[in-house]
Amino acid sequence: MAGPLSRIGYGVQQGARVAWYAGHYIALNRMRGPLVPPGEEPVSVKGKVPKWPTLVAGMRELFERDWKNIAAGLYRAPDGLLPPSAAIRASLRFFKDARRVDERRLSRRHSEVLTPELRKRYPRYYLQNFHYQTGGWFSDESAKLYDTQVEVLFTGTxxxxxxxxxxxxxxxxxxxxxxxxxxxxxxxxxxxxxxxxxxxxxxxxxxxxxxxxxxxxxxxxxxxxxxxxxxxxxxxxxxxxxxxxxxxxxxxxxxxxxxxxxxxxxxxxxxxxxxxxxxxxxxxxxxxxxxxxxxxxxxxxxxxxxxxxxxxxxxxxxxxxxxxxxxxxxxxxxxxxxxxxxxxxxxx
Known part of the structure; x- marks a missing residue:
């Protein structure tokens, strides 16, 4: 059973993680262009869109359950945060690519990897720039960026x-x-x-x-x-x-x-x-x-x-x-x- 200090350490670690990736998300939103390209109809949704307090409550619920699972011995505590040098390298790589992703989003370019060579080897549905990602699933840079991109999307969760x-x-x-x-x-x-x-x-x-x-x-x-x-x-x-x-x-x-x-x-x-x-x-x-x-x-x-x-x-x-x-x-x-x-x- 984990002790009180372990719980405090877990909370500090996850709080720092969320703050780091939420900061990336906020910076990314400031860098981005409009939600839709010029000439397109504004995005309209029928369902409820959660406010920030609702999302924070959802994150808190997730972390509380995660800690209970760790304390119950269902799985080990996660590893610590990335070393500062590795975190900074990942961050710089992420922001360097972010503008290219946004340009691709605004021009709706999502088939850059649809090439004759790749069509011979892979299913058609796979040959897309999912998430408007540079290189789709086919570049070394995409593979190095992916984990950071997902954590930014989900604000560290x-x-x-x-x-x-x-x-x-x-x-x-x-x-x-x-x-x-x-x-x-x-x-x-x-x-x-x-x-x-x-x-x-x-x-x-x-x-x-x-x-x-x-x-x-x-x-x-x-x-x-x-x-x-x-x-x-x-x-x-x-x-x-x-x-x-x-x-x-x-x-x-x-x-x-x-x-x-x-x-x-x-x-x-x-x-x-x-x-x-x-x-x-x-x-x-x-x-x-x-x-x-x-x-x-x-x-x-x-x-x-x-x-x-x-x-x-x-x-x-x-x-x-x-x-x-x-x-x-x-x-x-x-x-x-x-x-x-x-x-x-x-x-x-």
Whole structure:
């Protein structure tokens, strides 16, 4: 059980983290051009848009739950803040790229990576500048920028939201020999969540799967000290993983970037590789009605950040989607602007 000083230290660390990234967000908003390009209709949303106090209350609730999970021993406390030199380098890199992102947003350029060469190797839906990101998913610079960009977007709460996926894993792995357990992290990106998993379960047989070669390289660099982790360059639509081989599959922030037809394929692949009784843990954005006070914010997101499949994601019935693959819905837990959904493979 963590003591009072540990709790104080946690609070100071998270407060500093939020202040750092919120400062970036405020500076970014001052740098940005108008919300929509000249000649476009102003953005109009039907749902409620949360005021700052509502968002602060949501962050506080997230951090309180995170601390309770740590104190209960469900997972270890997060690592400390980045060293000042590394934080400053990441910040300079972020702001240097921010103007290019904004120029791309105002000119609605989101297909710069749609080239004949890449079309031969990757699905059409993947060849976009999601978030108007420089290089899409295909440059080393994009992979180095990504974690900072996400933390700025979520004002320093992204890692905390991801950590909530460790709760169902702790429940599923309790009392079991981790050396005999297998976990696959689908669309592992830069390996940030997989690093958290393996820090908590160092003897777990864990693997990551990622389609972008630049992000695979970044993940392998991050995870090189984790000897038991493999990172594969592969498409989630056709995972190079044996049937019924995984005790758990995790998937963080992927499904909102997939077209509806592809969501079905990836869900079926997750079900295929899971062992009977195994769990799938999905972390992704809130959906319409999860937190009604946030609905307007969810409506705005695809307009401001080029998320072409986000509208259909908001209405997707994930319980029904996974039920068709043989996975039962175990429940959903909100985590500020995200939520954790858990599914279990039915035992025949």
């Amino acid at each position: 992204a890692d905390t939201m991801r950590r909530q996926a460790l709760v169902p894993l702790a429940n599923a792995f309790r009392g079991r020999d981790q050396r005999k357990l297998h976990l696959l992290d689908v669309a592992c990106g830069t390996g940030r969540f997989l690093d958290d998993v393996t820090a908590n379960y160092p003897r777990l047989k864990a693997a990551g799967l990622e389609l972008s070669p630049a992000y695979v390289a970044e993940a392998r660099k991050r995870l090189k000290r984790r000897r038991s982790v493999e990172v594969m360059e592969a498409n989630a639509e056709k995972m190079p993983v044996a049937d019924a081989s995984q005790d758990a599959v995790t998937c963080i922030y992927l499904f909102h970037e997939l077209p509806p037809k592809v969501r079905k394929i990836v869900a079926a692949e997750i079900a295929r590789v899971l062992k009977p009784g195994g769990i799938a843990v999905i972390v992704d954005a809130l959906q319409t009605g999860d937190r009604p006070d946030y609905d307007g914010l969810l409506e705005f997101f695809p307009v401001g950040f080029h998320e072409p499949y986000f509208g259909s994601y908001l209405a997707e019935d994930f319980a029904a989607l996974f039920a068709r693959t043989g996975l039962a819905f175990d429940g959903s837990t909100p985590a500020f602007l995200s939520k954790v959904m858990v599914f279990r493979k039915v035992v025949d």
